[in-house]
Amino acid sequence: xxxxxxxxxxxxxxxxxxxxxxxxxxxxxxxxxxxxxxxxxxxxxxxxxxxxxxxxxxxxxxxxxxxxxxxxxxxxxxxxxxxxxxxxxxxxxxxxxxxxxxxxxxxxxxxxxxxxxxxxxxxxxxxxxxxxxxxxxxxxxxxxxxxxxxxxxxxxxxxxxxxxxxxxxxxxxxxxxxxxxxxxxxxxxxxxxxxxxxxxxxxxxxxxxxxxxxxxxxxxxxxxxxxxxxxxxxxxxxxxxxxxxxxxxxxxxxxxxx
Amino acid sequence: xxxxxxxxxxxxxxxxxxxxxxxxxxxxxxxxxxxxxxxxxxxxxxxxxxxxxxxxxxxxxxxxxxxxxxxxxxxxxxxxxxxxxxxxxxxxxxxxxxxxxxxxxxxxxxxxxxxxxxxxxxxxxxxxxxxxxxxxxxxxxxxxxxxxxxxxxxxxxxxxxxxxxxxxxxxxxxxxxxxxxxxxxxxxxxxxxxxxxxxxxxxxxxxxxxxxxxxxxxxxxxxxxxxxxxxxxxxxxxxxxxxxxxxxxxxxxxxxxxxxxxxxxx
Amino acid sequence: xxxxxxxxxxxxxxxxxxxxxxxxxxxxxxxxxxxxxxxxxxxxxxxxxxxxxxxxxxxxxxxxxxxxxxxxxxxxxxxxxxxxxxxxxxxxxxxxxxxxxxxxxxxxxxxxxxxxxxxxxxxxxxxxxxxxxxxxxxxxxxxxxxxx
Numbered sequence: 001x002x003x004x005x006x007x008x009x010x011x012x013x014x015x016x017x018x019x020x021x022x023x024x025x026x027x028x029x030x031x032x033x034x035x036x037x038x039x040x041x042x043x044x045x046x047x048x049x050x051x052x053x054x055x056x057x058x059x060x061x062x063x064x065x066x067x068x069x070x071x072x073x074x075x076x077x078x079x080x081x082x083x084x085x086x087x088x089x090x091x092x093x094x095x096x097x098x099x100x101x102x103x104x105x106x107x108x109x110x111x112x113x114x115x116x117x118x119x120x121x122x123x124x125x126x127x128x129x130x131x132x133x134x135x136x137x138x139x140x141x142x143x144x145x146x147x148x149x150x151x152x153x154x155x156x157x158x159x160x161x162x163x164x165x166x167x168x169x170x171x172x173x174x175x176x177x178x179x180x181x182x183x184x185x186x187x188x189x190x191x192x193x194x195x196x197x198x199x200x201x202x203x204x205x206x207x208x209x210x211x212x213x214x215x216x217x218x219x220x221x222x223x224x225x226x227x228x229x230x231x232x233x234x235x236x237x238x239x240x241x242x243x244x245x246x247x248x249x250x251x252x253x254x255x256x257x258x
Numbered sequence: 259x260x261x262x263x264x265x266x267x268x269x270x271x272x273x274x275x276x277x278x279x280x281x282x283x284x285x286x287x288x289x290x291x292x293x294x295x296x297x298x299x300x301x302x303x304x305x306x307x308x309x310x311x312x313x314x315x316x317x318x319x320x321x322x323x324x325x326x327x328x329x330x331x332x333x334x335x336x337x338x339x340x341x342x343x344x345x346x347x348x349x350x351x352x353x354x355x356x357x358x359x360x361x362x363x364x365x366x367x368x369x370x371x372x373x374x375x376x377x378x379x380x381x382x383x384x385x386x387x388x389x390x391x392x393x394x395x396x397x398x399x400x401x402x403x404x405x406x407x408x409x410x411x412x413x414x415x416x417x418x419x420x421x422x423x424x425x426x427x428x429x430x431x432x433x434x435x436x437x438x439x440x441x442x443x444x445x446x447x448x449x450x451x452x453x454x455x456x457x458x459x460x461x462x463x464x465x466x467x468x469x470x471x472x473x474x475x476x477x478x479x480x481x482x483x484x485x486x487x488x489x490x491x492x493x494x495x496x497x498x499x500x501x502x503x504x505x506x507x508x509x510x511x512x513x514x515x516x517x518x519x520x521x522x523x524x
Numbered sequence: 525x526x527x528x529x530x531x532x533x534x535x536x537x538x539x540x541x542x543x544x545x546x547x548x549x550x551x552x553x554x555x556x557x558x559x560x561x562x563x564x565x566x567x568x569x570x571x572x573x574x575x576x577x578x579x580x581x582x583x584x585x586x587x588x589x590x591x592x593x594x595x596x597x598x599x600x601x602x603x604x605x606x607x608x609x610x611x612x613x614x615x616x617x618x619x620x621x622x623x624x625x626x627x628x629x630x631x632x633x634x635x636x637x638x639x640x641x642x643x644x645x646x647x648x649x650x651x652x653x654x655x656x657x658x659x660x661x662x663x664x665x666x667x668x669x670x671x672x
Contacts, residue, residue, distance in 0.1 A: 106600055126600055170566060184431035188346045194512035194569075196600045215347070227599035228570030232609070233512055235461045236429035237436045244566055250439035253575060256534060256561045257582040395619075404621025404658070433574075441574045449581050453574070456616065460573060463612045485619070492615045497608065511612070514604035516594070519611060524630040524643060 001141050003087045004037050007046040020047045020079055022067050030144065049077060056084055090139030103130055104198040112138050123152040127197055128223045131155055170226035170243040172219045185216040185238040191230035192217065199223035200230065259305050261364045265357060266300040269329050275355055276326030279316050281309040291316065295325065305331065305359050312471040314339040314425035317354060329355035334380035335469035338502025339425045341377045342465060344370060345507050348428055370505040377503045382468050391481055408448060411455060413478040416446040420458065420482050423475035426465050433457055455485055462486040464493030464510025467502040531585035531651040533560045536575065538568045541592035541633045548637030556641035557648040569602025573613045576627065586626045586651040588643060593631040625650065626657060
């Protein structure tokens with residue numbers, strides 16, 4: 001897409017110049033995209049040549065581009081160019097993997113971020129409160145980016161339009177007990193590494209004068225999706241999953257087998 | 259030992275630490291843990307081949323914490339334990355001075371990286387009788403193993419000395435004290451004992467540094483250390499996870515790899 | 525003589541894949557053995573190994589644990605964590621001498637109704653051949669839980 005635009009802009013600035021584009025496939029998906037490429041070819045007379053470039057070398061201060069025109073029976077093409085532009089692929093940012101891991105959002109094998117559901121939740125991620133817009137999700141053009149960004153922004157607005165956040169009914173809770181323990185959580189934070197949603201936070205239990213007594217886990221109710229992985233990991237059984245609590249499932253098993 | 263006495267004297271005199279956790283002369287020719295609080299008592303410390311107990315278990319005891327900053331005499335397994343405790347957020351870095359001892363060598367370790375380097379270069383070696391026990395059990399058939407553990411665990415009367423001796427059993431409330439639901443049956447019948455030892459092994463999988471303190475502590479003489487050693491062996495062979503060598507390693511059980519084995523899953 | 529032993533089998537399944545898969549088995553009118561009692565969990569990651577121990581202690585002759593295929597977890601990684609836990613649990617139980625042929629682990633997706641029926645049927649057949657589960661002597665334990 002950007003190649004057609006480059007060629008077009010170049011022709012607008014330098015009227016007597018020639019622009020050639022070697023291509024194999026033009027994936028002109030989306031509204032008005034194919035028309036855009038046709039316009040570059042027909043109105044701005046950019047020369048599109050279907051074929052690969054085999055060689056680029058310098059001769060008398062010019063760059064000689066050797067290629068084949070496969071639509072004209074693999075005819076050899078030689079162009080004396082002043083400048084050669086390599087149209088590279090759109091790839092994800094090198095730091096995207098690290099960012100995705102930090103945010104606990106999923107990403108595909110090309111390191112583009114994945115949406116929670118391609119049809120039903122196209123701008124949300126698996127982590128509550130994190131939305132996607134633009135080329136971080138896949139290479140896209142400006143209209144697509146703007147529409148996705150608008151969708152993401154409206155999702156954020158919907159989140160803020162209410163005074164209270166709706167959370168999942170089934171979420172995990174770390175218990176709180178009377179002092180001096182405050183919680184039976186031992187603070188090993190195994191749950192923190194196990195949680196797919198980054199929903200486990202560290203809470204410092206302090207005395208009245210602000211001295212930290214101990215650090216225990218706390219589940220962020222807005223982020224927890226209720227998978228219960230932390231519950232099975234907890235050695236001291238200090239986390240429980242509402243709706244699937246240890247007591248409830250145990251009672252169920254007891255009843256089934258009695 | 260001379261060097262150890264000298265070092266402890268220095269640490270206490272300079273006020274760098276207020277207490278040193280170490281081994282002392284016990285009754286019946288055994289060693290026992292001692293807590294040295296004045297330089298004059300430094301000579302009470304001993305270090306020889308009777309000193310097996312993992313002293314790291316005392317680090318977080320409130321009584322010790324109250325005394326001030328501590329130094330600890332640690333054999334290689336205890337050093338690994340301390341590293342593991344740091345990785346599990348039970349000990350902040352630099353909170354304790356570790357006097358790592360092995361044979362005639364003494365090293366003072368204060369920061370995380372030196373602890374890691376020491377732990378990595380000093381493997382925990384099993385005494386020959388433990389190696390033999392491991393091999394003997396491995397040679398048994400499934401039915402014989404069942405028989406073996408049933409007979410051994412029958413002796414358990416759930417005193418939880420194994421739990422008290424283990425520095426990595428640090429939960430304020432243990433799963434056995436959880437009674438809603440009663441995960442581990444209270445009486446020491448075969449089922450309850452099985453549940454307790456299975457839980458202990460599962461909890462220590464990928465965490466047990468194989469110090470053997472639980473076996474030493476068991477008054478019934480059950481080789482319970484073998485269970486946690488086996489759990490850690492599984493974590494090592496299946497997940498390539500070695501406990502107690504990295505201060506910021508994630509735990510073996512709460513992490514995963516895409517290529518974890520699943521041949522047993524249909 | 526014909527084998528008349530009817531094993532009691534408990535199935536711990538995840539809500540999103542196997543539970544839906546078992547539902548599909550029903551709506552597809554595929555018949556399968558009625559020996560299985562299904563307990564639904566949000567995710568295989570929630571399934572505590574203690575529940576497996578308890579089921580065996582309370583008289584189950586076999587257990588099926590099933591969830592989403594790897595990479596299909598509704599919660600992205602619950603089944604990976606569960607898989608790691610099962611690897612250790614299975615080998616620990618074998619080390620203690622327990623016959624782990626009684627505990628089946630499987631991945632059944634929401635579309636695999638036929639696979640679910642197949643797994644239940646094979647498990648029932650195999651456990652029928654194995655006979656009632658070897659029990660750790662647990663009379664006191666049974667008495668304690670009998671009032672419920």
